[in-house]
Amino acid sequence: MVLTAFALLLLAAEPDPSFAVVATAPPSLERVASSAGSTLAERLEAQHVELGGYLKTLGPGCPAELQCLVAAPALSTTTRLLHLRVRPLSGGRLSAELRLIDRARRVLVDRSAAIVEPGELATWAEQAASRLFTRASASTRTLPPSPFPARTSGSAPVPPPAPPSATVRPAPPAAPPPVKVRGADEEP
Numbered sequence: 001m002v003l004t005a006f007a008l009l010l011l012a013a014e015p016d017p018s019f020a021v022v023a024t025a026p027p028s029l030e031r032v033a034s035s036a037g038s039t040l041a042e043r044l045e046a047q048h049v050e051l052g053g054y055l056k057t058l059g060p061g062c063p064a065e066l067q068c069l070v071a072a073p074a075l076s077t078t079t080r081l082l083h084l085r086v087r088p089l090s091g092g093r094l095s096a097e098l099r100l101i102d103r104a105r106r107v108l109v110d111r112s113a114a115i116v117e118p119g120e121l122a123t124w125a126e127q128a129a130s131r132l133f134t135r136a137s138a139s140t141r142t143l144p145p146s147p148f149p150a151r152t153s154g155s156a157p158v159p160p161p162a163p164p165s166a167t168v169r170p171a172p173p174a175a176p177p178p179v180k181v182r183g184a185d186e187e188p
Contacts, residue, residue, distance in 0.1 A: 019046035020078040025086040033086040036121040043126055049074050070103045079104050084125055094118055098128040100136060109136050
């Protein structure tokens, strides 16, 4: 599967297309994750950075922590980072997560996660990267002004009355007792 033309256009439109793709996984899945990460980097024409030695010196919790991951010396020239994180699940399936990280601001821009088969990891990573780039660019776009005039507070439509079955009407007030008026020929 190839990346969409829109995602490639977004990558080409960046003033500094310095991307890196990093894949992290437990030792039993390093080869699978590294292969999927290098395939993704090749498709994006980005650099694939191996952080195995750096991450091993810091411990197993570092790939999960954003600040620890972006502090890697091998990533000092990158502005944005795609982090592919792979973990094993029962039945031979994999838990895959792809995170788009703005390394300069040290923030997570967006993420995508799925449960995949080992042979489908590279394909899923390409599709997830395309979705991440599309969503990231959509959130930075501004919408054109509306051709319709803005409503003023006085021109808001009046909501229609509630249907009769839903309307609870108060009971009418009790009628006062009739006042008896005496006639002239009646006795008090």
